[in-house]
Amino acid sequence: MIIGLDVGGTHTDIVLVGDNGLLRKIKVPTDTAALFKTVLSGIEKITENIPPEKIRHAVLSTTLTTNAIVQNKLPPVGMIISGGPGLDPVLFQTNPHYFTISGSIDHSGREIEPIETTQVEDIARHLKSDGIRHVGVVGKFSARNPSHELQISEILTPHFDKIFLGHRISGHLNFPRRIHTAFLNASVYPIHKEFFEAVKASLHQKGLSIPIYILKADGGTMRFDASIDFPGQSILSGPSASVMGSVAFAPADKEIIVMDIGGSTTDMAVLIKQTPLLCPLGIEIGPYKTLIRALNSHSIGIGGDSVVRLEGTALKIGPDRMGRALAYGGPVLTPTDALFVLGKGEGGDREKSVQGLTPIAQKMGLSVEAAAFEIFDLACQDILTAAREMIGRINGKPVYTIKEVLENYQIMPRHIMVIGGPAPYFAEHMEQISEFTALKVPQWSVANAIGTALSRTTCEMTLFADTQKGIAMAPEEAFSKSIPASFTKKDALEMGHDLLRQKALQNGADMNDLDVDVLEELEFNMVRGFRFTGKNIRVKLQIKPGLIHNYKMITDKISAL
C-alpha cells in the first residue's frame, strides 16, 4: 500500500492505494499555519487500523517551501557569485548577503582568471558574523568546469552548516537561473529539513517507520533523505500532483490537455501518450527563474472563486479572487455562484448566489438563470482560449536542426481531462462549445492525491565529452573521467545511462521504473586551423515522469468502480 498526500490551498487530500485500488480517501481542511499538524493527522487518519508493515511508502506533496517563498518568509542565506566577463551578476542579486567575486571560466571550461581566496575568506568572516548558516556558491560556466566552486566550497565548509554549489543543481547552461536555484535551495533548506525530520520522527514514534518521498514539480518523486541536498525540488509540486493524477486515467495513445480548475486558478498541462510535457528549463516562482525541472504547466487566473464583474456591457472573470463564493458566505459573485444558480451547487446557499447575481442580470437584461449561464459559458471560453494559446506556444518552441524544422512536430490535442472542483460540469460544457472531447477522470476530486501516490522517481543527467581534451564529465554528478580519442556518442550514451541509473536508484527509484529517455544527443567535429582535432559530444538523459510499474492494477480497479 502507498499513501499519497497532496496539500492544497484549501484542502488536503489523502489517499491509500493498493493492489485492490483506492482503499481509502480523506479530504481535510488545510491549516496553512499548522501544516505539520495537517500532514501528520492526515497520515494517522488514513492509516488507522492498517498494519504498518503493509505500507510501502508515503509520497507527500506539500506547499511548505512554496508558501515560504511566496510569502517571503525565507531565512537569511549567503550567496557568493563568480561571474567574470559578460552581464554583471549584480543584476541577478537575490538577497542582501550577495557577494560577487573575481574568477572566470569560459564556455569551454578553460580558466581565464583564478579565484582570489582572500576575497572568499573575507566574505566568509562577514557572513559568519552576521549569523548566516547556509551559503550558495555559483560560478559562470561551472557546469563546464566546477573547480572554482569546489575551491570556494573548501574554504567555506569548516564555517557553515550547508553549502549549495551551482554545478550540482543542473547540467543546463543558465547562470542567472543557477544563481536563483542555488539561492532557493539554500533558503528553503532549513524549513524543508526540519519539517520532514519532524514528520519522520513523529511517524516513527507512532510505529510507522515508512520511507517518505516528496513529489517534485516535474511530476516525479524523490526520497526525502536524498532531497536534503536538493530541497528546492519540493517547490511548486502542486500542479504536478493533479497532472500525474490524470496520467493514471489517460489513454495510452492520445495527446491530452489536463485542466485542473481550482478556486483561484486553472492549471493546464499537456500529456503525450501518458507522458507529461516538461518545460525547457525550470519553474518560475515569484521573481525567481530556476533550473528546477518542472512540468510545462500554464496557470490562468480563472477558477471557481474568481471575481465576476460587469464592465460596461461585458462580463469579466478574474484574474483576482477575494474569497469563497457568495453561496459559501464569500464577499463577491463568482463562477461557483453561477453554478449554484444553475442548480449545480453543493452544500451552499443558492439564495445568496441569486441575490448577488440579480443586479448584474438586470443590467444585462437577462433572467438570473440566463445570466448565470453566460458567466459559466465565459469561464469555459476563457479557459479554452488559454489552452489553445498554450498549445501555440509549445508548437512555437525554437529548434536548432534542419531535421527538426522539416519534421515540424506539432502537438494537436483533441481531448481534455478536467479535474478539481466542479469538474464534470465544466468538462461537459467545454466539450459542447469546442473542438475537444472531454475524457472522464474517475475520482476527479482526489485524482491529485492518487497521482502523488503513484508517481515514479525521476531525474536528469547531462554528460559532456571532449576527445581533444580526453575527458568526459558530468559535474552535476561530481563525475569526470579520462576518455580515449576514439570515444564516441554511443560510448557517451552508455556512460550516461549508467550515471542516470545510479542517480535514480540513489534518489529512491524502483529497479523496475528506470525508463530512460534521451533528451539530447549531439556530436560535433572540432576543427582548429582546418584540421580535425576531436569530438565535442553532449548527451542529456532522463527518467521521464510517469507512474510506477504496477499502477495499472490499481487504476483499473479505480476506473471499474
Add this chain to the structure above:
Amino acid sequence: MISAKHKTGLVFFPAFDWAISPTHPEREERLLYTQDQVFEEGILDIDGITEYKAGLVDIKDIQRVHFCAPDEPSVMTKSHFISAGGAKTIADAVMKKKIERGFALVRPPGHHAMRVVHGGRGFCNINNEAIMIEYLRSAYKIDRVAIIDTDCHHGDGTQDIYWHDPDTLFISLHQDGRTLYPGSGFPEEVGGPMAAGATLNVPLPPYTSAEGFLHVIKELALPILEEFKPDIIVNSAGQDNHFTDPLTNMNFSAQGYADLTRLLKPDIAVLEGGYSIEGALPYVNLGIILAMAGIDYSNVREPDYNPENLRQSAQISRMVEKTCDTVMSNWRARQLLRNRMKGGKAFDKRRRNIMYDTDGIYETQNETIRICNDCAGALRIDSSADTGRHILAVHVPRKACHACQEQGLEWFDGASTGSYDAIFLQNRVDDTYLIRKK
C-alpha cells in the same frame, strides 16, 4: 532585475546538422559556442527579449530576388530555406511591432549571393537580406531600405542585387579588396546609372581597429542615413573583422561590434560570416544582442582582449579618413554621377565574369539596363556558366514606369527559347515570376 530597453527578438538557427564539408569553416560547430554563451548568460530570460522559431522561405520569396539556374531547389539546401526563413521571421515580428528590433542568428550566410545564382560563392547560395527586404516590400508598406554590411568581406552579392535600385542604400565596410576575397568593393563602385551613390563602398586597410570602424559609422554612415531617411535599417552583421578571425586580418573586438550596433541602431541584423567560433563569436554575438536590446554591455570581453594591442596606427587612421572623404563626396555628387552615367544613352551595358569559388563555377554575364528618368529601369541579364547553362533573366523593378514594363515584356517575349535553357521574367510590379523553356 534586468530588462531590455528596446524589445528585441532573436531567431537562433545554428543548423547543427549542416556543413558545406566536414572541416569547412561553415560547419555544424560554428554557432555551438555562441549558443553556450547566450544560454549561460540567460539572455533568453531577459524581460523584453523574445526568441522566435525560424520559419521557412518559399520559392516565391526567392523568386522576388534571384534567378536560379536551373531552378531554386537545385542551387539550395534545406538549410538555406531556413536561414532566409529566420530573417523573414524576425522581419515579420518587427513589422507587426511585436518587437522593436531583431537579430537573425542564422547560418548559412548570404551576402555573396548575387541576383543570378548558378551555385554557391563565398559560402553563400541565396541572399538572406535581399529575400527578407523584398518580402517586406511586398507584404508591408516598406519602400526605402538601408543595408549596412559590416562583414569583413565585401558584400558583393547584395551590391549586385541593389546595383540599380535608388531606393536601397547599400553601405559596405570591409577589408580592402586587394587583400581579401572577393576582391571587390572599391569606392568607385557606386551603382548603376539610375542609382549611383546608393551603393557606397568603404574598403578598410588590414589591421583597422574599433577606432577606424566607428569613425566610418559616425562620420559617414550615420550622416548619410540621416539624409537617406530609410524606412528600415538592416545590418549584415558579419563578425569576421574580429582580431582572432582565422580568415581575415582586422583588429575589431566584441566591444567595438557592440558600440557599432548601438550607434547604428539597426531595425534588423542578420548574421553573415565570422569564423573564430570559440574566441570571437560567443562574445561578439553577446555584445550585439545586448546593444540591440539597450542593455549595458561594458563587461562583455573576450578572454584574449587587450585594447592596447589592438590600437590602429596613425597611418591607418589617415587612410580610413581619406576613404571616408572620397565616399562622402560620391554620395554628395550622386545626382551628378547619375546624369553623367546616363549620358543621353538609351541603354547601358556591362559585361562581367563571376567566379563561384564554393562550387567551382565560372559565369559570364552581359547586362543591359534601360536608361530611364522615371524609374530604376528594366534590366536584362544574359548569363552563361561553364555548367553549360545559358539563361536570360529579365527584371522589371518594383516601381517600373510603363515604358520599362513594356521593355521587360518585350525582352521576355522576344527572346528565342532556342538560344536559352530558360528565359525568366521577374516582374516586381505585380510580384510575378514567369519562366519560358524549350
